[in-house]
Amino acid sequence: MTLLTKDDRPVLVVTNLDDPTADFVIAELHDRGVPVVRFDSGDFPATLSCSATIGGTDSWRGSLRTPSRHAALGTMRSMYYRRPSGFAFPHFDRQDERFAVAQARYGLGGVLTSLPDCLYVNHPNRIGDAEYKPAGLAAATAAGFTVPPTLITNVPDDARAFIKEHGTVIFKPISVPLYLVDGKAQTVPVTEVTADEIDGSVTGTMHLFQKRVDKVADIRVTVIGAHVFAVRIDSGLLDWRTDYSTHAYTPLAVPPAVERSMRAYLEHFRLVFGAFDFALTDSGEWIFIECNPSGQWAWMEPATGLPMTAALADLLQGGLHGQ
Missing domain, CATH: 3.30.470.20 (ATP-grasp fold, B domain)
Structure with missing residues (x-):
């Protein structure tokens, strides 16, 4: 369903440059005549700038600027927040870079997380x-899902005991930051693990082991x-x-x-x-x-015919008052 509206407030799309999922949604919004402002927060400060003021009983006022777009902070109907790259200041020394990253994160990031009358899909803090992952598993059990027996540990003996108790066990990363091999991003796969493969290296950080389903x-x-x-x-x-x-x-x-x-x-x-x-x-x-x-979904749409792009565009176009 395509929503018809005279609302000229823009939709913010915050993501990295290479994001085909966001590309589909932006194309759909453009076809509907919905204004879109796309940027990567990692572009700050090179090609992204922000000025914001607040005081009295007013919410944030000011603007975001890119080389091709200008958006007033109080006019965002919604924000589609997807995996933007992190802040980086490579021209600074390490100490100054840490300081600059913190100012950008809590300054620009803080403004972006407190826009008035804006629907977040999803809110960065909620993401x-x-x-x-441990919080997700706890929420899943509380919501009534069946969750496989899971151990999160850095104690080798506990890992071995868990594997011996549950038989076939898998290891998977608790979080997957960017992992490069020869300059190419890699996926850390889920793998089976046996008790005799557990060694002292487990003590180095937390690991997630789960009974294979x-x-x-x-x-x-x-x-x-x-x-x-x-x-x-x-x-x-x-x-x-x-x-x-x-x-x-x-x-x-x-x-x-x-x-x-x-x-x-x-x-x-x-x-x-x-x-x-x-x-x-x-x-x-x-x-x-x-x-x-912040999961992917667009690759399944052509094969299934499910109107996921349209549903997400409807959500963003409708904003807070269109839900």
Whole structure:
């Protein structure tokens, strides 16, 4: 559904330069005549500048400027916040860079997180809360999901004992920052791990171990405002992200109990968007794996015909008062 509106307030899109998912949404908004201001916060201060004032009973006033756009701070109808690059000041020494990064994060970042009458998809602070995997697992159990037995530890003996108790166990990263090999970004895959592979290096940082789910398929559910789009992914892989060429996609309905739990989970973190991953067992049970508050979804749209781009554009176009 395309919303018709005379609202000329812009939609902010905060993301990195190479983001095909955001590109789809921006193209849809442009087709609707909705003004869009796109920037990467990592462009500050080279090609992004900001001036903001506040006082009395007024909210933030001022503007954001890029070489091609100018946006008044009090006029944003919504913000689509997706994986912008971090602040960097390589021309400073390390101490001055730390200081400058902090000023940018809490200055520019603080303004962007407190815009008046703006719908955030999602709010940067809420994204930060939800990206803590232990917090996500705790919220999932509280919401009524079934979660695989999970251990987070840096104690080798505890890891070995967990593996011996649960048999087939996987290791996966708790967070995935940019990881480069020969200058190319890498995905750290989910892998099986045995007790005899656990050594003293585990003490170096926290690790997440989880009982492997005996699954027949994976499910990605993308929740966009009031809309829910579920896709079964058949790949035969432990980690379906490692080879997209193996995928077969099938749209499917979400069981009411699962949808209720998803809504409870999103409400807990105050999110309006979430990309949920489940493992589907041969008995039909949906096992919670994780929810990504900034997850990808656009690659599934051509194969399934699900109108996810339109749903997200509707959400952003409607703003706070269109929900």
